[in-house]
Amino acid sequence: MTSTYRLQLTPDLGFAEAAELTGYLRELGVGALYLSPVLQAVPGSAHGYDVTDHAAVRAEFGGLPALRALAARGLPLVADVVPNHMTVPVPESGNAALWAALRDGPASPYARWFDLEWPVALPVLGDDVGDLYGGGTGNEGGAGCDGFSVDGNVLRYHEHEFPIRPGTEGLPLPELLRAQHYRLTGWRDSPGYRRFFDVSSLIGLRVEDPEVYDATHAVILSLLDGGVLHGLRVDHPDGLADPRGYLRRLRPRVPGPLWVEKILIDGERLPEHWPCDGTTGYDVLNMVTRLFVDPASAEQLAKTFARHTGVTEDYETVRHTAKKHVIELFFRGEVDRLMAALLGARPETGGDADALREAVVELLAAMPVYRAYVDPGEPPPVESIRVVRGAAREAAAHADPAAVARVADLVLYGPPAAVTRFQQTCGPVMAKGVEDTALYRWFPLAALNEVGGEPDRFGVSAAEFHAFCAGLPPRTMTTLSTHDTKRSEDVRARLAVLSEMPDEWALAVDSWAAEVAFDPRLDYLGWQTLMASWPISVERFTKYLLKAAREAKTAISWQNREPGYENGVREFAQRAIDVCGGSVAAFTAVVDRYARVNSLGQKAVQLMMPGVPDVYQGNEIIDFSLVDPDNRRPVDFRRRRALLAEVLAPGARPTTWEGQKMLVTATALRLRGRLDPAAPYAPVEAGEHAVAFARGDEAVVVATRLPVGLERRGGWGGETLTFPRGRWRDLLTGHEHTGRVPMGHLLARYPVAILGR
Structure with missing residues (x-):
């Protein structure tokens, strides 16, 4: 493939x-x-x-x-x-396997499908529901039972449906509720099952x-x-x-x-x-993004971010705080189950138990990866030991060192249930604490705030990129955009330009913030997003800002809405576009002179580097989408068909950004169709402002990088690139090259070159 x-x-x-x-x-x-x-x-x-x-x-x-x-x-x-996982639908009868398990309890053949604790807590109740399971033996008054009804063998609560345990159908409602294999709890509570991250509507499968x-x-x-x-x-x-x-x-x-x-x-x-x-391919995505970011601006962009947001902590501090926050907010039930697995049949109480729980929380917060790859019953790999022990050293600064050491031993060498449960808990804490919290709190350059990204690592050199490519599996997937990325590849291409224009960016965002302001912790992300996704409707911009604010959890969250704040977000989005839209458009027009170079360069690199490249729907041309659901909008394929026909027509020389991106994409994909995915990767020396490599004897790719700096130094000057032996044809322009070629000649028409024999 x-x-x-x-x-x-x-x-x-x-x-x-x-x-x-x-x-x-x-x-x-x-x-x-x-x-x-x-x-x-x-x-x-x-x-x-x-x-x-x-x-x-x-x-x-x-x-x-x-x-x-x-x-x-x-x-x-x-x-x-x-x-x-699979879903817990509404009504719940839509999942036949789960329905059978809840109806018949642990004896059901479907009980083994799910990672359950009996009776199963189902978090569905509204805030107005009282105590359903208290009130004495019979709770004869039915306190808190408003909103429920029984229809034969089905229990209903508003739009929810639950199976009634056979033989309990005729009981009074309070007794019927207590007689089931499940317990209905508040919608904010942890469920009695392993779930997907913090999403209680997705139940874990075994x-x-x-x-x-x-x-x-x-x-x-x-x-x-x-x-x-x-x-x-x-x-x-x-x-x-x-x-x-x-x-x-x-x-x-x-x-x-x-x-x-x-x-x-x-x-x-x-x-x-x-x-x-x-x-x-998220590892590839982040490495390619960094290749087009100038690390020299890291300190200046961090200062601009701190000045606008008031956030002065470094990223590691913000990440630790965010992970602790989500553990307390979402994962108390998961920590309870992990504690039970760690301690087995010898639960501890009092201060020792509290110290161990704190150690568990701190170890989860300190884990730097989604999984440590420890398999129960087998000696832990050396790398797994290194990761867990390293996290334990960090955790020991925040909890009892002896308790942390004990927990670290248990998750490496302890009972199989403990080892497995820890592995399954690390991922959700990372995903919610980092992807869906920290990345919305710390964003000096939002291009780096991507799934699996490290936003405090600005830029990589061409040499670092080549070393990364040398270690890639030959058939791994590579990507630049997915249905889960925080922003599309072309949004990141624009944002990467700010790393080369930190002074101009600071002046621009200062002027916009002086005109329109709301919440400093959100506004700065809003200005980066408005520029990088321009032109954008007020509706799309508002939806993004509301999601960003809820994910950051500093003023509102998905669990705690605040109408006044959310109205303020809507007003900010409207005024930002109405008042500053002209200035944003003008600044973006300047950025786009260089963002086009980044966009074409990262596309050529991703499509031709080791691995099997994926193109996310619509991204064969420019696309300025934001986080889901924005990046799952319908794609205009009629437009793309027409553009493909244009750029592939004999003698076509596209001049627009979208036309050039389509040409680069089609050219690279067609060449990849003739290229063995395992073709050797060989770096080609190309200087500071380009990255180049060969794939066996069949292809050479050259891409401009850091275009603002290139322009400021006066262009390519006398810089040259020496091709591997033989004659090469640039498939974008039709020009042939051999030996040493001036960069200014090679990249005269397009900022990238894709060459074949």
Whole structure:
């Protein structure tokens, strides 16, 4: 497989609509179509990760016949599979397996499907509901039972439905509630099951159980066996009890690539014993972004950020505080279960228990990665020991060192349940504490605030990038934008320019902030976002700011809305555009002279570096999307078809940014179609303002970087690049080159060159 193109399937873009795109995608040079989840999900779901039935292909997309028809178009299909969780729908009867488990309790054959604690706490009650389970033996008065009704063997609470345990149907309501295999609790409470991050509507599956694996994968495996699907992308493997075991079982059934959505943190590598082709590319995304950021501005941008926001702490401090915050806010139940697993049958009380709990919290907060890759019953890998011990040293500064040391020993060498539970808890704390909190609190340069990113690491050199590429698995996925990125690749390309224009940026944002202000902790992110996504509607900008404020959790959150503050956000968004829109547009026009260079450069690099490149829907041309759901809006494929025809026409020389990005994308994908993914990677010396590399004897890529600095020094001057032996043809311009070539000549028309034999 040479490349993929990711489509977000929706009720409006199902299998038939995808089939109509296959001709365009082939013309673009795409090697395979990469689909979001295809199994039955909540009706109307725009993402498909809320699976309700593993035994059915999603009816809204056309079902199995339409999926087979799509496969018959001849473009190999890769599907997103979700093994970690399924949904708790509303009404709850929409999940038949969960319904049976709740009805029949631990004796149900479906009880083993889910990671449950009996009776199962279900957080659904509104704030106005009193104590349902107190009030004496019978609670005869039914205190707190308003809003409930019984219909045969179904218990209803507003839009929710729950099964009634057989034999309890005729009980008075208070007694009936206490007689069930579940307990209804406040919507803010932790549920009695492992969930996806903090999302109580997504319940964890136990695919480590062979029967559960077989039942939840039967359809997917039949699609692989029947040639309908060629490869898989595994969603969130860190949530699984045994990712390695899961992949070992799955790998022999997948004829093509098997990728994992694994977030690797700066310098971390995928475990060698995981039998897969690599990650979905966030590690690549962050490295490519840094390649186009000037590290010289780090201190100045940090000062501008602090001056506008009042945030003076360094990123490590903000991250630690954010992780502690989300543990207290979301994960008290998860910590309780982890404590029980750590202590086993010998629970401790009093001060010792408090010290151990504090140690658990601090160790979770200090963990620098999503998982430590410790497998119960096996000696921990040296790297896992290093990571846990390093986190323990940091945690010991905030908790009893002896308690921390004990907890560290237990998560490395302790009971299997403790080792596994710790692994499954690290990921949610990282995701919610960093991705969905810290990254919205600390943002001197928001281009660096990406999934798996380190926002305090400004820039990398070409040499560092080459070293990174040398260590990549040959068939790992590479990407620049996904359905989960915080902002699209072209938004980041614009923001990267600010690292070369810190003085101009400071003056511009000072002038805007003097005209319109609301919350200093939010405004500065708002100004970066407004510039980098310009032009943007008030509606889109408002939705982004509201989400950013709720994720930051400094004034409001998803759990605690405050109408006055949220109205202030709406007013800020409106006034920022009305009052400062002209100035923002003018500044963005200056930025775009250089952002175009970054955009084309990062695209050429990503599509031609080691790995299998993915293009996220629509990003073959410029796209200024923000975090989901903004980045899942419908794509205008008619426009893209027309533009592709234009740039591929004989003699075409596109002059617009979007035309040039389409040309670069199509040229690189078509060349990749002829290039072995394992073709050797060799750096080519290119100086400070370019990055260049060869792929075997078949391709050479040259991309301009740090274009503002290049312009300020007067351009390329006499700088040259020496090609590998032989004659090379620039596939973008048709020009041929050999030997030593002046950079000014090579990159006279476009800021990138893609060359083949």
